[in-house]
Amino acid sequence: MALQVPTMAELMAKGETPDILFWVGCSGSFDDRAKKITKAIVKILNHCNVKFAVLGAEESCTGDPAKRAGNEFTFQMQAMMNIQVLNGYEVKRIVTGCPHCFNTLKNEYPELGGTYEVIHHTQLIQDLINTGKLQLEGGSTYKGKKITFHDPCYLGRANDVYEAPRSLIEKLDAELVEMKRCKTNGLCCGAGGAQMFKEAEKGNKEINVERTEEAVETSAEIIATGCPFCNTMMTDGVKTVEKETSVKVLDIAELIANAAEL
Amino acid sequence: MVASVIFTLLFFGGFGFFFMQILKIRSNILLGRDLDRSGDASTRWKTMLLVALGQKKMFTRPIPALLHLALYVAFIITQIELIEIIVDGISGNHRFFAPALGSFYTFMISFIEVLSVLALIGTIAFLARRNLLKLPRLTMKELTGWPKKDANLILIMEVILVSFIFTMNGADEALLNLKSNQSNGFLISQYVGPLFFGGIKNHETLHALEQIGWWGHFTMVLVFLNYLPFSKHLHILFAFPNTYYSNLNPKGQFTNMEAVTAEVKLMMDPTADPYAQPVSDATPQRFGAKDVTDLTWKNLMDAYSCTECGRCTSSCPANTTGKLLSPRKIMMDTRDRLTEVGNGIRKNGKDFSDGKSLLGDYISEEEIWACTSCNACVQECPVNIDPLSIIVDLRRYLVMEESKMPTELTGMLTNIENNGAPWQFSQNDRLNWANED
Numbered sequence: 001m002a003l004q005v006p007t008m009a010e011l012m013a014k015g016e017t018p019d020i021l022f023w024v025g026c027s028g029s030f031d032d033r034a035k036k037i038t039k040a041i042v043k044i045l046n047h048c049n050v051k052f053a054v055l056g057a058e059e060s061c062t063g064d065p066a067k068r069a070g071n072e073f074t075f076q077m078q079a080m081m082n083i084q085v086l087n088g089y090e091v092k093r094i095v096t097g098c099p100h101c102f103n104t105l106k107n108e109y110p111e112l113g114g115t116y117e118v119i120h121h122t123q124l125i126q127d128l129i130n131t132g133k134l135q136l137e138g139g140s141t142y143k144g145k146k147i148t149f150h151d152p153c154y155l156g157r158a159n160d161v162y163e164a165p166r167s168l169i170e171k172l173d174a175e176l177v178e179m180k181r182c183k184t185n186g187l188c189c190g191a192g193g194a195q196m197f198k199e200a201e202k203g204n205k206e207i208n209v210e211r212t213e214e215a216v217e218t219s220a221e222i223i224a225t226g227c228p229f230c231n232t233m234m235t236d237g238v239k240t241v242e243k244e245t246s247v248k249v250l251d252i253a254e255l256i257a258n259a260a261e262l
Numbered sequence: 263m264v265a266s267v268i269f270t271l272l273f274f275g276g277f278g279f280f281f282m283q284i285l286k287i288r289s290n291i292l293l294g295r296d297l298d299r300s301g302d303a304s305t306r307w308k309t310m311l312l313v314a315l316g317q318k319k320m321f322t323r324p325i326p327a328l329l330h331l332a333l334y335v336a337f338i339i340t341q342i343e344l345i346e347i348i349v350d351g352i353s354g355n356h357r358f359f360a361p362a363l364g365s366f367y368t369f370m371i372s373f374i375e376v377l378s379v380l381a382l383i384g385t386i387a388f389l390a391r392r393n394l395l396k397l398p399r400l401t402m403k404e405l406t407g408w409p410k411k412d413a414n415l416i417l418i419m420e421v422i423l424v425s426f427i428f429t430m431n432g433a434d435e436a437l438l439n440l441k442s443n444q445s446n447g448f449l450i451s452q453y454v455g456p457l458f459f460g461g462i463k464n465h466e467t468l469h470a471l472e473q474i475g476w477w478g479h480f481t482m483v484l485v486f487l488n489y490l491p492f493s494k495h496l497h498i499l500f501a502f503p504n505t506y507y508s509n510l511n512p513k514g515q516f517t518n519m520e521a522v523t524a525e526v527k528l529m530m531d532p533t534a535d536p537y538a539q540p541v542s543d544a545t546p547q548r549f550g551a552k553d554v555t556d557l558t559w560k561n562l563m564d565a566y567s568c569t570e571c572g573r574c575t576s577s578c579p580a581n582t583t584g585k586l587l588s589p590r591k592i593m594m595d596t597r598d599r600l601t602e603v604g605n606g607i608r609k610n611g612k613d614f615s616d617g618k619s620l621l622g623d624y625i626s627e628e629e630i631w632a633c634t635s636c637n638a639c640v641q642e643c644p645v646n647i648d649p650l651s652i653i654v655d656l657r658r659y660l661v662m663e664e665s666k667m668p669t670e671l672t673g674m675l676t677n678i679e680n681n682g683a684p685w686q687f688s689q690n691d692r693l694n695w696a697n698e699d
Binding site for chain 2: 003005007024026028029030035038039042054055056057059060061063065066067068069070071072073074076077078080081103106107108111112153154157158159160184185186187188190191192193194195196197198199200201202203204205206207210211
């Protein structure tokens with residue numbers, strides 16, 4: 001079935017307002033791997049008949065990497081432009097596919113005039129399951145499989161969301177195995193703070209390799225993440241330690257979409 | 263009489279000098295920029311009680327937490343005995359509270375003695391962890407020299423403090439045994455006294471030993487107190503205000519720069535008069551931080567609260583993979599530089615400048631660019647220090663005042679400005695994924 005992805009502009013032309021805006025993010029829009037995560041989220045939204053819309057070409061970077069890199073001007077220019085668009089459409093609720101967009105929209109936009117209820121996609125999916133809109137029965141795709149969850153820093157420590165992604169892994173009937181450093185002690189994948197866009201400083205190891213080794217130690221078959229940047233870093237890490245045949249890196253949204261056979 | 267006078271002079275001199283040092287530190291902290299950390303007093307008190315008094319965050323590592331707890335409780339409870347020492351010293355009494363309190367007095371002193379033994383065990387374990395076991399986070403290169411000496415000196419002072427307590431109570435016990443075959447009945451010294459001093463059958467010697475213990479303990483307390491303002495050990499006091507003024511926002515929320523907001527609003531306002539005079543003619547503040555005076559007062563208080571335990575650094579993904587960045591070093595550098603600037607200003611007036619700055623002379627660009635802003639250091643700190651906010655302010659200065667950053671970041675920022683994404687993709691193509699297979 002073709003994906004239904006209405007834009008805010010289309011809905012507005014029809015005189016409709018969506019219940020929630022899906023903020024896709026730059027990675028989810030342009031990165032080939034992350035686009036698959038975006039599609040998995042849309043499949044779930046479509047399947048559950050969630051009335052949502054995207055901004056499409058009206059969406060622009062939240063400014064997160066600019067702010068972390070220290071360029072407050074670029075950040076605030078981006079933020080103000082986005083706030084004009086969001087307020088113009090009278091957006092109330094936003095779901096993001098990326099913890100960085102999530103953090104910025106939720107915490108850093110209010111002071112600039114953009115106040116919304118912002119949730120991460122794992123929180124939305126958890127809600128869809130809890131309210132019975134999404135059912136996973138009969139889905140034995142991941143039954144008994146060992147899955148470890150890598151906490152994205154901007155979801156976990158930055159915003160104290162630890163349980164939503166884990167509760168979803170448990171819904172898969174899979175075995176959740178924790179890494180040595182998890183939840184509040186979770187080790188970064190190495191991409192945050194604008195590191196994604198530059199080479200690392202000189203050291204004796206790449207952070208993503210260190211983290212991947214820790215994930216591999218759990219003997220999990222799947223490393224689950226909730227962030228497109230973590231996904232890239234862990235996927236690269238798995239290649240570096242030559243485990244790509246035995247260990248897969250998947251977003252929680254992909255796990256749920258696969259289990260529900262969407 | 264003479265003893266009382268000497269005691270009173272020592273007491274007021276010691277405490278007076280200490281308060282002078284604390285006032286200096288206060289004035290150094292106030293060199294920082296304004297930051298609003300008022301409001302929500304109940305959450306603030308709760309945070310302080312849990313994190314500072316309750317040491318909640320220490321217990322993520324149980325072994326050092328228990329050893330630390332022993333020292334900490336002993337430190338607090340022993341202050342009760344200090345009250346008696348002060349009363350005895352000024353009035354010339356011996357164990358002033360003993361008659362009035364009776365068996366409760368025996369219980370209190372026994373309790374203090376037990377805690378002192380636990381503290382001694384803790385102190386020896388800590389000395390061993392630093393000097394024999396050489397724990398990685400306690401032997402890193404930023405601790406070479408003074409920081410290492412400082413740490414050992416504090417521990418040795420604690421050993422001496424405890425030794426004086428038992429010299430005092432032990433000799434007192436032995437003297438009482440000898441005089442009247444009675445015992446003070448204190449839990450530890452009733453055994454330690456006869457063990458160490460039981461062989462001495464001379465009243466004067468025992469009395470002198472008791473006095474050495476008493477005066478020694480009191481003098482060490484004053485030495486310790488006056489050493490604090492120059493030492494990393496200042497955390498025993500600063501942990502309290504520092505946790506009270508904790509950041510209560512989500513850790514991922516970076517501060518909003520209002521000066522920038524004003525300019526961006528002006529840029530986006532089509533009705534703005536481009537030739538308008540600035541509202542105020544005060545010199546605009548520097549964007550971000552180059553030196554300690556560009557940081558907020560809370561950043562500076564953080565620096566004085568740091569006891570260099572290194573939990574931040576041992577959890578830092580950059581540091582543990584061999585990069586130069588160490589959050590602990592960021593805090594140590596900030597304190598060292600602030601001490602230097604504060605002394606300079608007191609000596610040479612407000613416009614003091616020595617041509618040095620925190621960024622460049624203390625902290626290098628390589629260090630601050632290695633940070634992933636993952637907040638592990640902030641999470642780990644047992645007294646809620648925030649090294650990340652200093653790192654971000656140093657980056658802000660480099661990027662916004664000097665346009666200095668790794669070249670790839672220049673490209674990333676240009677992309678965001680031109681096409682609304684950190685990569686070179688057209689904004690018009692943002693929805694293409696919906697129609698791809």
